[in-house]
Amino acid sequence: MAEIKKEDLEHLRLLSIFHYVIAILAGLFSCIFIIHLIIGIVAIVSPETLKDEAGKTPPAFFGWIFAVIGAAAILMGWTFAICLIVAGRFLVRHKHYLFCLIMACLSCLFVPLGTLLGVFTIVVLMRPEVKELFGHQDKHSTQDYRIKQEGLS
Numbered sequence: 688m689a690e691i692k693k694e695d696l697e698h699l700r701l702l703s704i705f706h707y708v709i710a711i712l713a714g715l716f717s718c719i720f721i722i723h724l725i726i727g728i729v730a731i732v733s734p735e736t737l738k739d740e741a742g743k744t745p746p747a748f749f750g751w752i753f754a755v756i757g758a759a760a761i762l763m764g765w766t767f768a769i770c771l772i773v774a775g776r777f778l779v780r781h782k783h784y785l786f787c788l789i790m791a792c793l794s795c796l797f798v799p800l801g802t803l804l805g806v807f808t809i810v811v812l813m814r815p816e817v818k819e820l821f822g823h824q825d826k827h828s829t830q831d832y833r834i835k836q837e838g839l840s
Contacts, residue, residue: 691816698811699778699820702804706775706790709804710768713797717764720757727754767793778808784821788812 730737730750737745774790777783791812795805811817 691820695811695814695816695820699781699817702808702811703775703778705804706771706778706794706808709794709797709801710771710775712800713771714765714768717761717768720760720764723753723757724761725757727751727757730754767797781820781822784812784818784823787821 727750730745731747731754732750734744734747734750770790771794774787777787788809791805791808793805794801794808796802797805812821
């Protein structure tokens with residue numbers, strides 16, 4: 688049974704704070720796509736406002752593409768931000784180990800700050816003491832394997 692260190696608790700607390708910070712940045716970053724959503728809605732509702740010098744309006748699908756892609760990007764960004772906040776909360780409470788690990792892996796895609804956060808979170812979550820703190824049982828640990836082998840002999 689591994690001993691839980693004060694250092695591990697402090698690392699989890701700091702990682703939680705950094706999850707909140709990166710979540711705010713991700714949420715704000717995804718708001719950039721509101722511009723695309725507005726352009727798409729304008730192209731759908733009032734295509735004559737987007738006429739070029741020749742007086743031609745953009746094709747009808749232009750507005751739909753902008754609106755759908757913009758809305759999807761906003762939705763994915765805000766969902767990611769909310770999941771990061773939830774993961775930060777779970778880190779402090781020492782619950783839902785697998786969710787925290789998955790969010791750490793996904794945050795690596797949010798370059799460069801999310802990558803740092805994800806890597807450090809993965810490093811901390813892989814420690815046996817932290818796994819024990821979360822109550823996570825590693826099904827493939829060598830200790831369990833030895834116990835099973837001794838039982839067979």
